[in-house]
Amino acid sequence: MSKENTKATLIETGLRVFLERGYNNSGIDTILNAAGVPKGSFYYYFAIKEEFGLQVLDRFAEEIQANFSRCLGDTSLPPLDRLKRYFEEVCVRLESRQCRNGCLVGNLSQEMADQSEAFRGRLEAIFEGWRDRYAECLKIAQDTGDLPPDMDVRVVAEFCLSSWQGAILRAKAARSIEPIRTFITILFGHVLQAPEKTLLMSQRNEVSG
Amino acid sequence: MSKENTKATLIETGLRVFLERGYNNSGIDTILNAAGVPKGSFYYYFAIKEEFGLQVLDRFAEEIQANFSRCLGDTSLPPLDRLKRYFEEVCVRLESRQCRNGCLVGNLSQEMADQSEAFRGRLEAIFEGWRDRYAECLKIAQDTGDLPPDMDVRVVAEFCLSSWQGAILRAKAARSIEPIRTFITILFGHVLQAPEKTLLMSQRNEVSG
Numbered sequence: 001m002s003k004e005n006t007k008a009t010l011i012e013t014g015l016r017v018f019l020e021r022g023y024n025n026s027g028i029d030t031i032l033n034a035a036g037v038p039k040g041s042f043y044y045y046f047a048i049k050e051e052f053g054l055q056v057l058d059r060f061a062e063e064i065q066a067n068f069s070r071c072l073g074d075t076s077l078p079p080l081d082r083l084k085r086y087f088e089e090v091c092v093r094l095e096s097r098q099c100r101n102g103c104l105v106g107n108l109s110q111e112m113a114d115q116s117e118a119f120r121g122r123l124e125a126i127f128e129g130w131r132d133r134y135a136e137c138l139k140i141a142q143d144t145g146d147l148p149p150d151m152d153v154r155v156v157a158e159f160c161l162s163s164w165q166g167a168i169l170r171a172k173a174a175r176s177i178e179p180i181r182t183f184i185t186i187l188f189g190h191v192l193q194a195p196e197k198t199l200l201m202s203q204r205n206e207v208s209g
Numbered sequence: 210m211s212k213e214n215t216k217a218t219l220i221e222t223g224l225r226v227f228l229e230r231g232y233n234n235s236g237i238d239t240i241l242n243a244a245g246v247p248k249g250s251f252y253y254y255f256a257i258k259e260e261f262g263l264q265v266l267d268r269f270a271e272e273i274q275a276n277f278s279r280c281l282g283d284t285s286l287p288p289l290d291r292l293k294r295y296f297e298e299v300c301v302r303l304e305s306r307q308c309r310n311g312c313l314v315g316n317l318s319q320e321m322a323d324q325s326e327a328f329r330g331r332l333e334a335i336f337e338g339w340r341d342r343y344a345e346c347l348k349i350a351q352d353t354g355d356l357p358p359d360m361d362v363r364v365v366a367e368f369c370l371s372s373w374q375g376a377i378l379r380a381k382a383a384r385s386i387e388p389i390r391t392f393i394t395i396l397f398g399h400v401l402q403a404p405e406k407t408l409l410m411s412q413r414n415e416v417s418g
Contacts, residue, residue, distance in 0.1 A: 102323075127382055
């Protein structure tokens with residue numbers, strides 16, 4: 001195996017093992033055995049386990065960014081349908097694995113945010129990047145008239161992100177895709193509403209109050 | 210220390226340590242040192258660490274049930290205000306700890322649901338119990354006319370639960386209460402809407418389509 005391949009194999013294996021077993025529960029030996037790489041190689045590439053963990057996290061985040069670009073960048077769909085398609089695609093992937101592994105960024109936030117400031121900082125930066133992608137898409141929906149002009153898209157993007165993470169967490173404990181389907185139904189049916197509904201509501205509020 | 214006290218001390222200490230460090234990252238020795246209890250005592254009460262973990266989880270769930278009963282049982286408030294007060298009280302408690310520890314049931318769902326079927330089953334049962342408490346409160350709101358009569362309160366209760374867990378997770382990585390405040394604002398501003406808004410929306414839909 002070439003040097004580049006060895007490093008990439010370690011990171012890909014780490015991604016799978018951390019998703020399946022968590023970070024603290026995955027010893028370096030477990031990863032080396034799964035990757036079929038001798039111990040010395042690990043320390044050639046990574047000074048400590050944390051450095052390895054952060055690179056695995058970056059690898060996971062890269063994959064999500066590519067999915068964002070593919071779904072949210074598809075201008076053949078209206079902006080809110082792009083976001084919905086993103087969630088639905090992840091839904092299919094999670095269901096194919098019985099909702100077992102969840103999201104590595106969510107998992108490590110629960111497990112590591114309070115254990116390591118290096119992890120917490122990186123996790124938070126990734127989450128903020130995701131929130132910004134959502135907000136960008138919601139802003140386009142607002143500009144095209146699919147969301148109310150007075151909606152604070154950054155705040156709503158944060159709600160999308162945290163509720164999405166919660167749905168993935170619930171799906172993991174329930175081992176069922178239902179919490180994720182519920183998230184999609186209620187997000188697009190109640191929160192990301194067309195402006196005429198909001199207008200009617202505010203008119204009614206003026207009349208009644 | 211009496212036998213009953215020793216067991217209770219171990220469970221209280223386990224609750225604190227698991228919240229702070231996670232389950233896999235907390236050895237029995239760490240808990241015994243923190244509790245000031247000799248090792249033999251641990252195995253007198255608990256055959257294995259998992260049995261201890263499940264009892265700690267039950268202890269945490271009991272505390273949440275007591276908070277539910279106090280807030281959701283307060284008939285001096287309208288039903289949706291009871292639920293809002295519950296979320297706001299937890300918000301204050303989390304903020305007082307810089308949002309560090311999160312929710313033990315959410316944390317262990319991420320860490321243990323895929324590692325131990327005993328944990329997953331117990332976590333899911335606790336979550337379902339919480340969802341039923343939310344649904345009960347939403348049903349009262351529906352009966353008193355504060356929610357639309359055709360709303361499926363069990364589905365919306367599941368959304369409340371998963372979005373709430375997601376907000377706690379995000380607060381942990383962000384080390385900020387903002388995701389939780391956003392959750393409360395959007396849940397009560399967009400999802401748990403008074404029925405006249407929904408009525409107007411459906412009238413509008415009939416007219417337009």
